[in-house]
Amino acid sequence: MPDPAQDVLHYSATPQDAHQKGRRRWRPQWTARMALIPAMAITIFCFYGFIIWTFVISLTRSRLLPVYKFTGFDQYGRLFANERWWTAMQNLAIHGFLFIGGCIVFGYLLAILIDRGVKAEGLFRTVFMLPLSMSFIVTGVIWQWVMNPGLGLQEAVRALGWAGFEFNWIVRPDRSIYTLAIAGIWQQVGLCMALFLAGLRNIDPNIWKAARVDGIPVWRVYLHIITPMMRTVFFTVFILMSAIVMKAFDLVVALTGGGPGFSSDLPARFVVDHILNRQELGLGAAGAFVLLCTVIAVIAPYIYFELQKERSGRGH
Amino acid sequence: MTKLSKVAALAAFLSTGVSAGALHAQTAEVLHWWTSGSEQAALAEVRKVFEASGGEWVDTPIAGGGNARAAAVNRMLGGDPAAVFQFSIGQQLRELADQGLLANVDKVASEENWDQKLPPLIVKAAKYDGDYIAAPINIHGENWMFYNKAALEKAGVDVPKSWNEFVVAAQKLKDAGIIPIGLGGQPWQERIMFNSVLLGVAGREFYAKLYSTLDDDLLDSDTMRKVFETFAALKPFVDEGSPGRNWNEATSMVIKGDAAFQFMGDWAKGEIIAAGIEPGTTVGCAFAPAIDTAYIMTVDAFAFSAMDGEEATPAQAKMAHVMLEPDVQIAFNKKKGSIPARLDVPADSFDSCAQTAIKTLQDEKTHLVSTGLFGVPSAVSGAIDDSISNFWNSTDMSPAEGQAQFHQAISNAK
Structure with a gap:
């Protein structure tokens, strides 16, 4: 384990040198540049180009086909007057918070438990990782059966004799959104666990030895020493899970179909539904653009903050 | 040949x-x-x-x-x-x-x-x-009502001719331990049932005028209020597992006699025939209760x-x-x-x-259009499905609120 203090010393000793080294790294050979052109062109055209195109379409009154008759921000007005859109956005916030939070907490706990030297570690790792090999569609269908009040968990427990048992969240409009988080966490927690485990295995054993000498209880070592050292792993997990939340579409389609009513709808499903099924290209594009802006507004400060911290940790 | x-x-x-x-x-x-x-x-x-x-x-x-x-x-x-x-x-x-x-x-x-x-x-x-x-x-x-004859006999009810009769019959069926309405709880299926209620309570002229003009006065009218009240009165007659169910699963509930009625389009006959039953025999078909005869096409x-x-x-x-x-x-x-x-x-x-x-x-005069795919612009059609489904699945929305929401959704979409 390189001592962080030394690290800082190493970099800050010759700032001039580090600066120049950085500059040189960013001046690739012209052949390399040439090789990058196609990839850059594709990125610029397919990614940024279509973001711009989506925005342009959202300013038109396009329904089935793209037409370029501009109506200003009318589509946004219609979008914001749409109750289903707000339900979907609210659900995104609830689902995002529960799903990311759940994955991080449970993934980290599982990783710690395995890291404590549990027997048959390989078996546990495989068991927790297995759901990841299934698509969200399959996950959705499995959980739809498990949570279906007529044939799933509720019925099974009642059959065992506990007649008053209730677990009908999937058919309750006020609870259905939580079922999404349950199924989502179940599927992704294994991946988070693996990432955290890799992080824990990178911790210098000397830290544990030092902590034992000082007589610090294990939970405090994890809470106050290990966890802060795992910052970059938390960051990675957060970014990965955020991406999954933002594009969450297949899970909700398979699990609840957005229902009951539209109580468990998510923005991505709203957008696809309006563009493909309802021939509301303009409205769907407006939704997609608002979704993008929301993502940027929520994620960008965090990324900036983390990267800034990393840079200042190394550079100054 | x-x-x-x-x-x-x-x-x-x-x-x-x-x-x-x-x-x-x-x-x-x-x-x-x-x-x-x-x-x-x-x-x-x-x-x-x-x-x-x-x-x-x-x-x-x-x-x-x-x-x-x-x-x-x-x-x-x-x-x-x-x-x-x-x-x-x-x-x-x-x-x-x-x-x-x-x-x-x-x-x-x-x-x-x-x-x-x-x-x-x-x-x-x-x-x-x-x-x-x-x-x-x-x-x-789309305004068909399929029913299991044995289930009706068991509960001692006749095929209802009006929505008031239907509610009485449904209560008797429920008391007899039969699910009165086998409903697939997906927006389009809930809308099919709603449109049957609309036609049954308000009549075919109102239906035709409402969906061809999307007129504000009609959407606000007392007749429309009565439609929402009748629709809301059906909520207790659906089983807990309804949300998200596919239509053919609901049809097979009726075929098996677990459920008594299903409001569905005539494609349900395909399921009935596939189960080896001639439509109109043990599983009967009738138009949904209505004050005048009409066919939602x-x-x-x-x-x-x-x-x-x-x-x-x-x-x-x-x-x-x-x-x-x-x-x-x-x-x-x-x-x-x-x-x-x-x-x-x-x-x-x-x-x-x-x-x-x-x-x-x-x-x-019996010719009416469905709001599903061809009667109204697809944006309006989608808004109708959304607001009906939202009202049907809500536990605390009054019929008046449901009606207001329906009106609002249509105004936004047209």
Whole structure:
């Protein structure tokens, strides 16, 4: 384990040198540049180009086909007057918070438990990782059966004799959104666990030895020493899970179909539904653009903050 | 005849093999979303006759209506259109016509006098600027009520004739331990039930006026309030497992007698027949309770891409002709569970439910449009589904609030 203090010393000793080294790294050979052109062109055209195109379409009154008759921000007005859109956005916030939070907490706990030297570690790792090999569609269908009040968990427990048992969240409009988080966490927690485990295995054993000498209880070592050292792993997990939340579409389609009513709808499903099924290209594009802006507004400060911290940790 | 058509089909098959890629004058690619067993069997009837009369059929099935419609439009915009494609008739198709992407089949239509033979509402929907841009192949009805006769007998109730009677009967069924309404809790199914209540409580004139004008006063009216109250009164008669259920699962509940009634389109007959039951025997069919007789129609249709110019190519014209031939109409619709789009086709070989429907449609006043795919613009249609479903599934929304939300959603969408 390189001592962080030394690290800082190493970099800050010759700032001039580090600066120049950085500059040189960013001046690739012209052949390399040439090789990058196609990839850059594709990125610029397919990614940024279509973001711009989506925005342009959202300013038109396009329904089935793209037409370029501009109506200003009318589509946004219609979008914001749409109750289903707000339900979907609210659900995104609830689902995002529960799903990311759940994955991080449970993934980290599982990783710690395995890291404590549990027997048959390989078996546990495989068991927790297995759901990841299934698509969200399959996950959705499995959980739809498990949570279906007529044939799933509720019925099974009642059959065992506990007649008053209730677990009908999937058919309750006020609870259905939580079922999404349950199924989502179940599927992704294994991946988070693996990432955290890799992080824990990178911790210098000397830290544990030092902590034992000082007589610090294990939970405090994890809470106050290990966890802060795992910052970059938390960051990675957060970014990965955020991406999954933002594009969450297949899970909700398979699990609840957005229902009951539209109580468990998510923005991505709203957008696809309006563009493909309802021939509301303009409205769907407006939704997609608002979704993008929301993502940027929520994620960008965090990324900036983390990267800034990393840079200042190394550079100054 | 069948032998001949087999030979023709074989010849057609061979010629595809031999002259692969060569543009045959009578070749038509058909893009559709009919992938289930009964749907494919029905379409095969059209294909058989089309090929027997010298056409060559290139089949492009795409599962899912939304996917298929998107694929048809994308291919058109990409310059490689399918000659014949299934589409819903109405606003969206007119938008395609507006862009000059469709060919018309006026020649066939006028030769065969579609104007007289098809229901006027369907004629209107299939035309753009006076030209026929689609060939309607059938009519499905959406205000059917299927019921299990044994379940009704067990609870000692008759088939209700009004919604008040229905609520009384439903309570008796519930007391007898039978689920009164087998409902698939998906927005479009909830809307089908709502429209049946709307028609039953407010009457056919109100229904027609409401959905053709989307008038604010009608949406705000007391009649509409009563519709929402009646609809809300049905909530206790649905089982807990309803949300998200597929329509065919709900149908099989009725077939098994677990549930007594299902409000569904006549495609449910396909499930009933598949279970080995003749519709109208142990599983009965009736129109949903209503103050006057009417038929909420939804139409399957095929449209024609502009290949060269506005006029349909010979292959497209042949397809339009074949689709509306009386024999094809009978064979196709018996397998599909719908009734012929042409009202002059003899009804006697159909099951009793379809015969009732054909007889009902002879009176033009009974003709109503579904809000599903062709009655109203798709944006309005979607808004209707959303707000109905939201009201149905809400535990704390009053009928007045439901009505206000319905009105608001329609105003935003139109």
